[in-house]
Amino acid sequence: MQDFDFQESIKGIWDKLGGWLDSLILGLPNFLLAIVVFVLFIFIAKYIGRLFERITRKHIKQDSIRLMVVKVIKAIVILIGFFIALGLLNLDKVLTSVLAGAGVVGLAIGLALQGTLNNTFSGLILSFLPELQIGDWVETNGYAGTVTEINLRNIVVKQSDNNYVVIPNSKIVEEPFKNFTRTARSRVFVDCGVGYESDLEMVRDLTLEVIKDKFPQRGNEEVEFLYNGFGDSSINFVVRFWIDATNNRDLQVAQHEAIIAIKKAYDGKGVNIPFPIRTINFSNKLDLNKNG
Known part of the structure; x- marks a missing residue:
């Protein structure tokens, strides 16, 4: 069996x-x-x-x-x-x-991994975005500097103080950013004021001449001079002109040079750049010999 x-x-x-x-x-x-x-x-x-x-x-x-x-x-x-x-x-x-x-x-x-995947897909978007590349000078999320790295998680920005800032890719995609490197020419604004006794037309012509000599304009570009208000001690104006600029430092250097050139020209012509003055009136005198 x-x-x-x-x-x-x-x-x-x-x-x-x-x-x-x-x-x-x-x-x-x-x-x-x-x-x-x-x-x-x-x-x-x-x-x-x-x-x-x-x-x-x-x-x-x-x-x-x-x-x-x-x-x-x-x-x-x-x-x-x-x-x-x-x-x-x-x-x-x-x-x-x-x-x-x-x-x-x-x-x-x-x-x-919802947050991580969000940054990853944002990194893929940034990799194809021509407005943001390695080496660009950008301002975003309260930081400014040169983009040194773009990966699948974040971008790395080197600030002017030589410190690095790591910003998640999703923040770059969702928030606006300003890229100085994408445009070869940028406009600089310089604010100033002259005394009320000044010849305003002479000040305008002098300022335009100084800026044009210092910063040659191209094509349809021009230096603009506009008075924009009566201040407490001066008549204020803004002068605008174009320069070669690929980062924020170029703008600051241009403002620096423009201020020096304007001050030197005004000193030569006797144009006053006033500063606020406070006047104290002592017209009411106290008589110490007066009996109460």
């Missing part, structure tokens, strides 16, 4: 193995085809990655972002090949399970 059961068990195992062998032989062409397709997509991913890297090298200067984008594209192509290979093996249920599991895992990771 035991020998009979043992023989039946052996026969069942051989039948099972035979069925698997038959299935393997019948499915061998699809299996080989699936392997070929998967390997082919691996080579396609490498080719597309190299092609994309050459195309984006001119537009994305940040190596970390460019390499990350290339890896993501290669991974997507390989996943497509993996799913096609599963389809050739008639593993539709497995394919459905993989997709469902990937969706659940992706949702969980997305919720857990």
Whole structure:
């Protein structure tokens, strides 16, 4: 009885193995085809990655972002090949399970890393944004300096005091920023005032002459002089002119030189730049000899 059961068990195992062998032989062409397709997509991913890297090298200067984008594209192509290979093996249920599991895992990771993913996608946006590049002088989020690095998490700004500021990418995308480097020419504003006794037309002509000689204008550019108010001790004006400027320091240097030139010209012509004066009136005198 035991020998009979043992023989039946052996026969069942051989039948099972035979069925698997038959299935393997019948499915061998699809299996080989699936392997070929998967390997082919691996080579396609490498080719597309190299092609994309050459195309984006001119537009994305940040190596970390460019390499990350290339890896993501290669991974997507390989996943497509993996799913096609599963389809050739008639593993539709497995394919459905993989997709469902990937969706659940992706949702969980997305919720857990919401802030990080926001900065990552913002970094990808910044990498293609021509208005912000490494070496630009920018003002954003209350900071100003030279952009030294742009990665998938943040940008690094080197301020004029030689300190570095790390700003999350999402802050750059969501907040306005001012880029001095994107324009070769910028306008400088210098405010001043002259005494009420001054010849206003002479002051205007003198100031325009000084600024034009010091800062030559180009094309349709011009030096503008405008009186803009009666102050407590002076008649105030603003003079505006164009200079070559790619950062904030260039503007400050131009203001510095303009102030020196205007002051020197005014001293030569006797033009007064007044400062506030407080007058105390002692007309009411106290008689100490007067009896109460």
